[in-house]
Structure formats: structure tokens, C-alpha cells
Amino acid sequence: MSVVITSTINSKSLSPTRPFPSCINNSPSLFLISASFSRRSSNIFLTKVSCAKSPDDYHATLKSLNSRGRFPRKSLGQHYMLNSDINDQLAAAANVKEGDFVLEIGPGTGSLTNVLLNLGATVLAIDKDPHMVDLVRERFAGSDKFKVLQEDFVKCHIRSHMLSILESRRLSDPDFALAKVVSNLPFNISTDVVKLLLPMGDIFSHVVLLLQDEAALRLVEPALRTSEYRPINILVNFYSEPEYNFRVPRENFFPQPKVDAAVVTFKLKHPRDYPDVSSTKSFFSLVNSAFNGKRKMLRKSLQHISSSPEIEKALGVAGLPVTSRPEELTLGDFVKLHNVIARE
Numbered sequence: 001m002s003v004v005i006t007s008t009i010n011s012k013s014l015s016p017t018r019p020f021p022s023c024i025n026n027s028p029s030l031f032l033i034s035a036s037f038s039r040r041s042s043n044i045f046l047t048k049v050s051c052a053k054s055p056d057d058y059h060a061t062l063k064s065l066n067s068r069g070r071f072p073r074k075s076l077g078q079h080y081m082l083n084s085d086i087n088d089q090l091a092a093a094a095n096v097k098e099g100d101f102v103l104e105i106g107p108g109t110g111s112l113t114n115v116l117l118n119l120g121a122t123v124l125a126i127d128k129d130p131h132m133v134d135l136v137r138e139r140f141a142g143s144d145k146f147k148v149l150q151e152d153f154v155k156c157h158i159r160s161h162m163l164s165i166l167e168s169r170r171l172s173d174p175d176f177a178l179a180k181v182v183s184n185l186p187f188n189i190s191t192d193v194v195k196l197l198l199p200m201g202d203i204f205s206h207v208v209l210l211l212q213d214e215a216a217l218r219l220v221e222p223a224l225r226t227s228e229y230r231p232i233n234i235l236v237n238f239y240s241e242p243e244y245n246f247r248v249p250r251e252n253f254f255p256q257p258k259v260d261a262a263v264v265t266f267k268l269k270h271p272r273d274y275p276d277v278s279s280t281k282s283f284f285s286l287v288n289s290a291f292n293g294k295r296k297m298l299r300k301s302l303q304h305i306s307s308s309p310e311i312e313k314a315l316g317v318a319g320l321p322v323t324s325r326p327e328e329l330t331l332g333d334f335v336k337l338h339n340v341i342a343r344e
């Protein structure tokens, strides 16, 4: 890819009703690599690139936003995908195929949605921004395989939405098993989304997310005995097999975020394959209590559950040192410890 900065457009030429200069929409050889959220201080840098394969690339994305006079909103984490290859790879990571049912969080202009629909999937999309909802609703009006809801995903009772959809799907196709999630997420809701979706192994088989790169690494490859090792790592491994697929440099988004992203696949375990604990509620309550006193030994931080000598004894029975701290325990260690304490 040859990269040459060809011009700089002063952002004063942007306005809420005409956010992108028409030259961006019309020139086939210009590629937007950088733009800040502040219209007063920002410049847009245009760079020549030699690749523009799919119709749903940077032109389509910018044209689509321009057609609505939309300027990306930082509060909604609106960083739109400009590289259609990445959308293809997100769909491939979930092995999306004809007949699949896919939930997409935050369709934006619909560039990823289009890939999913072209693969033959039925898509339920949920976006908080009513303007983006109108945009994709119009864009895919001709498709009977697309539905969009205007809701805040974190508050939208996704479990009941999905259960009623799966029920009616299974009536028409008794072999239909599980749905998938594929999404370029706003970074600010990614932890909430992971906590919400991963325990839904009875509904979804795969959750493929585009996350902030550092957050992706912390979720998938946390090292024991580091400050990055947290209860969410226990949750991720309890409910799924996570895989870090590949890094996505920040230049692929408009506007360009300050950080790189990464594609992560969570292959969800079916509930029958969860680690064997008597109660997931009491298991995660123990894990959270243990990490509340992160620097403390478990015999101190779990004192509200049992006395110090009893916790020491349980650690011993679980084959763990009596001086254990939470960041030293794997998922398997926590399961053993929980089950010993629950038996007593």
C-alpha cells in the first residue's frame, strides 16, 4: 500500500449538516487516515492508497454519514470501520454462513451488517443512536433477514429478546442450534458486553468482538501474579475459550481512535460444560471477595466466609499454599477451593 499525504483540509469546512468535504466522497484515490472529534481544532489528513476493493469501504462509510449530516459522537464510541477486509475477517472468525442467526451490536452505517447478510445470515442489530438505526433500516429495507432495534444494548434484556427469537426459529427449523454475535463494539461498553454475553452459552456459540487491543490482551492472555489478573479473567475462562485473533491498527477507523483494536473470539461453552461448581452465584461471590483484598492472602480476605484456620485448611485440601493470594490462583484452583469450602 503506497501512502502519500496529498492534502490537509481545515476542519472549518466541516459543519454538522455537511461534515465531510465533497472531495472525500467523490475522489476514488483519497483515503482518510486521521480526523479528530473536535471540529474547531481538527484537520483531516488525506492519504493516497492503492486499494479500494469493496463498495462498502471508506467511501461508502463517509458518504453514508455525510448523507445524514452525521458527525461521529465520541460519547457513543463511534469509530467506523473503513476497511472492508476487516469486516470479512470478523465474519470469518465466527464462521458465519447461510442460515446463521447473528446479533450485531452497534451496526453504525451497516458495513459489517452487509457482509453478514451477504453470507446468508439473518441479522438482529441493536444501536443506541436513532440516526444510525434509521440509516441501516433504510439501507436494508429490502431484506427480510434484517431487523434493527434502537436500544442501549447494556440495558436491553437481550436474553429475553434472543429466547423468543430462538423459539420461533426452532419452530421453523428444528435443527437450528445456537446464534452468534459479531460486532465492532464501542470500546466503552466492551467489559459490560463481555460480562453479559459470555454466560449465554445456551443462546450463542461464538461471540466475536472488535475490542481495544490492550483490553483484548488483558482478557485473553492475562499473566498470573500481575495486577492485570482480575475476576473477569476467571469469568472469561469459566464461560468460554477465548482466542486473540489479530490486531487492527487504529488507521482502519474513522475517526481514528487513540489506540489500536483487536479481534477476539470467545467460543462459548455450553452450560453442561461449565466447571463443576454447586452454585455459579456462590462461586463468583467467592472470586470477587478474594480479589477485593487483592494484595491480601485469601485466609484474610475470605474471613467473612470462614475463619482464618478454616480457610487455611480448605486451601490445604485444595492443594494450595496456605499463604495463597488471589492473583496466584487459576480458574481450576478457584473451583477446587470453592468446592472444598462449599462442602464444609
Ligand SMILES: C[S@@+](CC[C@H](N)C(=O)[O-])C[C@H]1O[C@@H](n2cnc3c(N)ncnc32)[C@H](O)[C@@H]1O
Pocket (backbone or CB within 6 Å): 076, 077, 078, 079, 080, 081, 082, 105, 106, 107, 108, 109, 110, 111, 112, 126, 127, 128, 129, 132, 151, 152, 153, 154, 183, 184, 185, 186, 187, 189
Ligand atoms: C465503533 S462504532 C461501529 C459501527 C459499525 N459497526 C462499524 O463497524 O463501522 C459503534 C456503534 O455502536 C453504537 N453504540 C454505542 N453505544 C451503544 C450502546 N450502548 N448500545 C448499542 N449501540 C451502541 C454506536 O452508535 C455505533 O453505531
